[in-house]
Amino acid sequence: MAKDNIFLQQTGVKYPIICGPMYPCSNPELVAAASNAGALGIIQPISLTYVHGYDFAEGIDYIKSLTNKPLGMNLLIEKGSKKYHQKMVEWLDIALKKDIKFFITSLGKPDWVVEKVHSCGGYVYHDVTESKWAEKAVQAGVDGLIAVNDRAGGHAGNYKYDKLINQLKKFNLPVVCAGGISDNTGYNQALSEGYVAVQMGTRFIVTTECTASDSYKQAIIKAKEQDIVLSERITGVPVSVINTEFIQKNGLKPSKIEKFFLSRSKLKYIMRTILALKSLWSLKRSSIKQTGKDYLQAGKSVENINSVLSVQQVIDELVT
Numbered sequence: 001m002a003k004d005n006i007f008l009q010q011t012g013v014k015y016p017i018i019c020g021p022m023y024p025c026s027n028p029e030l031v032a033a034a035s036n037a038g039a040l041g042i043i044q045p046i047s048l049t050y051v052h053g054y055d056f057a058e059g060i061d062y063i064k065s066l067t068n069k070p071l072g073m074n075l076l077i078e079k080g081s082k083k084y085h086q087k088m089v090e091w092l093d094i095a096l097k098k099d100i101k102f103f104i105t106s107l108g109k110p111d112w113v114v115e116k117v118h119s120c121g122g123y124v125y126h127d128v129t130e131s132k133w134a135e136k137a138v139q140a141g142v143d144g145l146i147a148v149n150d151r152a153g154g155h156a157g158n159y160k161y162d163k164l165i166n167q168l169k170k171f172n173l174p175v176v177c178a179g180g181i182s183d184n185t186g187y188n189q190a191l192s193e194g195y196v197a198v199q200m201g202t203r204f205i206v207t208t209e210c211t212a213s214d215s216y217k218q219a220i221i222k223a224k225e226q227d228i229v230l231s232e233r234i235t236g237v238p239v240s241v242i243n244t245e246f247i248q249k250n251g252l253k254p255s256k257i258e259k260f261f262l263s264r265s266k267l268k269y270i271m272r273t274i275l276a277l278k279s280l281w282s283l284k285r286s287s288i289k290q291t292g293k294d295y296l297q298a299g300k301s302v303e304n305i306n307s308v309l310s311v312q313q314v315i316d317e318l319v320t
Contacts, residue, residue, distance in 0.1 A: 007196040014038030016197035021074030024051040032066035033209040033311035042072040077108035111140040129157030131167040144174040151180025153299030182301035202299045225303040242296040
């Protein structure tokens with residue numbers, strides 16, 4: 001990898017690979033293992049506290065006891081309640097005090113995050129799915145963009161990875177490819193297109209260090225690309241999940257009442273909060289023990305995931 005790769009310079013990691021933040025699958029051991037293997041492990045605070053039961057500050061200390069390598073953190077900053085925003089500010093302040101220097105922001109305007117992080121000498125990359133959202137992030141002063149394409153798990157984008165980077169090149173910022181990558185071929189293709197790094201989630205779920213249930217991991221191994229569908233029942237916007245019997249029974253679209261609330265600008269945040277709260281337990285439960293009544297998030301990279309490996313093996317196969 002070229003020594004002038006700006007992502008490597010900013011993060012201090014060995015390889016241009018991010019173990020993406022995942023609710024509920026970003027357990028401390030997985031995050032630390034990714035950093036130890038030369039990638040960048042990202043702390044997802046809701047996973048760390050709600051799913052894995054840590055006080056946030058103590059959770060960071062635990063992760064840092066497992067690795068002395070660089071770490072990053074994710075902040076979901078979408079407009080919500082005042083209490084939620086205060087919690088995000090609190091977690092950000094704690095992370096900065098713990099010497100976390102790299103942040104990924106999602107679903108909101110990151111200007112206040114940028115201001116705090118830059119004052120401490122850190123960097124902020126923002127999740128975007130197309131040019132218009134990237135423009136807002138650039139105006140807020142971000143240092144880079146996470147380009148979420150149509151093959152991503154979680155909140156997927158609408159564009160293929162090559163089309164998306166062509167939209168984003170004009171901003172002259174480092175761009176990370178997020179979505180559809182699980183092997184050496186995809187990794188090299190992304191870098192050859194001009195991406196400075198790749199972000200992977202689904203591949204890291206199917207590792208020995210991830211504490212997701214064996215049934216969840218096996219569902220990913222068995223799934224093919226065509227088994228990944230977009231459900232709006234989780235948060236009100238499309239989320240990539242495995243098309244299980246539960247998904248088929250419940251459908252992919254919101255109910256009539258949910259649609260009514262989601263179509264009203266003053267009500268959609270309330271409805272999305274309600275949907276998110278309803279799905280939090282289901283997603284948490286799926287990571288512990290699949291019951292057949294849960295959402296199993298995954299991206300289209302399932303196509304090339306055939307076995308449970310260690311994080312180190314995943315990284316080695318990518319960069320070989």
